[in-house]
Amino acid sequence: MRAIRCMKASIFSKLAAIVLIFASISSNAKPLVLSSLQPLTLIAQEITGTAANVDTLLPLTASHHDYPLKTSDHTRLKQADVILWVGPELESFLQKPLGNLEANKIITAYALAGIYWPKSHNVGAHKDSHDHAQDPHLWLDPRNAIVVARALTEKLANIDSINSTYYRENFRLFDEKVQKLDEKLKASMKPLAGIGFVVYHEGFGHFVSHYDLKQLDYVTYTPEQKPGARHLHQLRLILANEAKCIFLEPYGDTQSARDLAQEFKLRTAVVDALGSQNVSNYSQLLERMSDAFLTCLTN
Ligand SMILES: [Zn+2]
Ligand SMILES: [Zn+2]
Incomplete structure (x- = not known):
């Protein structure tokens, strides 16, 4: 009897120990x-x-x-x-x-x-x-x-x-x-107001609006869509007359935008809205974007 009770007690204490270990792992x-x-x-x-x-x-x-x-x-x-x-x-x-x-x-x-x-x-x-x-x-x-x-x-x-x-x-x-x-960014990008540009995909509205930049158009609405003929026609008029720069993106296929830049002899710069290129914190993501706009839109 004693031996059995003793065994039961020891099994119980082992179980209790295991439960405690699991509890402490999860907490x-x-x-x-x-x-x-x-x-x-x-x-x-x-x-x-x-x-x-x-x-x-x-x-x-x-x-x-x-x-x-x-x-x-x-x-x-x-x-x-x-x-x-x-x-x-x-x-x-x-x-x-x-x-x-x-x-x-x-x-x-x-x-x-x-x-x-x-x-x-x-x-x-x-x-x-x-x-x-x-x-x-x-x-x-x-x-x-x-x-x-x-x-x-x-x-x-x-x-x-x-x-x-x-x-x-x-x-x-x-x-x-x-x-x-x-x-700081508001002050540094202030001189860019009124200088027109085109982005690759329609993904920069928040940045453009907040910093009062002059986006004229986009090449494609989302990277997955091919721009339609009518849109391309309007885009070409804008590129010929008003745009100073086309902003490319580090991801996806932006060859069509590169071709347009070459055809209209426009500058290009890469904007990385996703912080996918060696960006280690959020501030850096914004600073790199602002650098791209400043570089491409300033003489
Ligand atoms: Zn997007
Ligand atoms: Zn629209």
């Missing part, structure tokens, strides 16, 4: 933020610091408008503690998979209260048939980066309350830093 694990795109990752990293991990769903070379999710991507979505994406207006391929997940762990940037939107679409008199939903490339307005960062801060403070002060302090520093940079 020590850092929360995982999975963001859809690199620029959202850059914003998230400012808040998570060393207290949470951030991972990016899409590879840097993938199109941010259309991406075939792999089985492993679905697993990553399930395992993440927080998912940060723009919304169905940009990453339509995520709408269905996210619909099956717990809504509480998803931050949809496009739907956040307080997001700033560009002044009306300033692409002259074009008559394309696309609908004019708001430009979803919203991270290109620094004020929106702050709105997104604030939402993530509160989400993390909620699920990882032990680090809430740390997340909120990171947010305060990010907010301050981005506002300072914004003032």
